[in-house]
Amino acid sequence: MVKRGPMTHVVSSLETPVIDLSLLSCGNEEEVKKLERACREWGFFQIINHGLADDLIQKTKAAIADFFKLPLEEKQKYSMELHDMQGYGHFVVSEDQKLEWGDLLGFSVYPFKHRNLNAWPTTPPEFRDVTEQYSAEVNRVGKELLGNISLMMKMDKSSLEELHGELMQIIRNNYYPICPRPDLVLGLSPHSDSNSITILLQDEVTGLQIRHDGGWVPITPMPNALLVNIGDCIEMWSNGKCKSIEHRVVTNKHKPRISVASFIEPAMDAYIEPLDQMVDCEQLRVYKKIKYGDYFRNYLEKRLEGKTHTQFGKLENE
Numbered sequence: 001m002v003k004r005g006p007m008t009h010v011v012s013s014l015e016t017p018v019i020d021l022s023l024l025s026c027g028n029e030e031e032v033k034k035l036e037r038a039c040r041e042w043g044f045f046q047i048i049n050h051g052l053a054d055d056l057i058q059k060t061k062a063a064i065a066d067f068f069k070l071p072l073e074e075k076q077k078y079s080m081e082l083h084d085m086q087g088y089g090h091f092v093v094s095e096d097q098k099l100e101w102g103d104l105l106g107f108s109v110y111p112f113k114h115r116n117l118n119a120w121p122t123t124p125p126e127f128r129d130v131t132e133q134y135s136a137e138v139n140r141v142g143k144e145l146l147g148n149i150s151l152m153m154k155m156d157k158s159s160l161e162e163l164h165g166e167l168m169q170i171i172r173n174n175y176y177p178i179c180p181r182p183d184l185v186l187g188l189s190p191h192s193d194s195n196s197i198t199i200l201l202q203d204e205v206t207g208l209q210i211r212h213d214g215g216w217v218p219i220t221p222m223p224n225a226l227l228v229n230i231g232d233c234i235e236m237w238s239n240g241k242c243k244s245i246e247h248r249v250v251t252n253k254h255k256p257r258i259s260v261a262s263f264i265e266p267a268m269d270a271y272i273e274p275l276d277q278m279v280d281c282e283q284l285r286v287y288k289k290i291k292y293g294d295y296f297r298n299y300l301e302k303r304l305e306g307k308t309h310t311q312f313g314k315l316e317n318e
């Protein structure tokens, strides 16, 4: 049974901010301010005019839907190996984690040397090609966003990308089947993402909810928009000024749901600590210097439980 505390009421209609990527790309300062408000007040925003062709978006969703429709034996050809997060399976981060109402197919896309092609389906036949094209576009969008977040943090446009070391990109395709008892089980438990930014493509079925003002706000998918959320690394670099917001996925009695999460992530040997210009005075420094690989290993050891894992990066922990 999923615990539902007093702070879990669902707010019906609140609009998350919408950012125009084409305005960011041409240096529009107003849009950078909008981005800053979105990162500080929401941690989530939709992006439009991102340059991904509608056709590519449709093909990506279709290839993923076709993969999840395959017979189980076919999908299991890509099963995750023990201690490997690449392949088909379930999201289990710790042994006492309750199983969730969702299947996933995840793998590393960049850098190339991290690719395990055994986890990349060959059925449907267009899957690999479409994933390759989609991921290259998401990489471009991710870098543009990192560039603008750098500007917003009063740095050169290239700074955050450089702080990532070798920038990693992981794709996680999620399939949430129809669930007879959405009141009993979640598709994905409350968590924040450990990485820097996550770029999500979702179908038209509402399921994702984010924490906002003490309640859960459902995100209504905007056709062909991409949804972005700030992860823990940006929260740490910004000394908590940008918010890595808790989110969860609820299940649906009538329709299955598909989402495609692309995680932009620092290299495991990159160091993260609040940037000096984001710390107003030393007493207000919230995070310590950590190696991303250590942070990520701790994240994996914990069960998904809201933001408890972020304690690992906090100074009062010492």
Ligand SMILES: O=C(O)CCC(=O)C(=O)O
Residues within 6 Å of the ligand: 172, 174, 188, 193, 200, 202, 207, 208, 247, 249, 259, 261
């Ligand atoms: O399916 C979704 O909408 C969200 C997925 C998500 O939060 C994740 O993969 O970290």
Ligand SMILES: [Fe+2]
Residues within 6 Å of the ligand: 191, 192, 193, 247
């Ligand atoms: Fe997430």
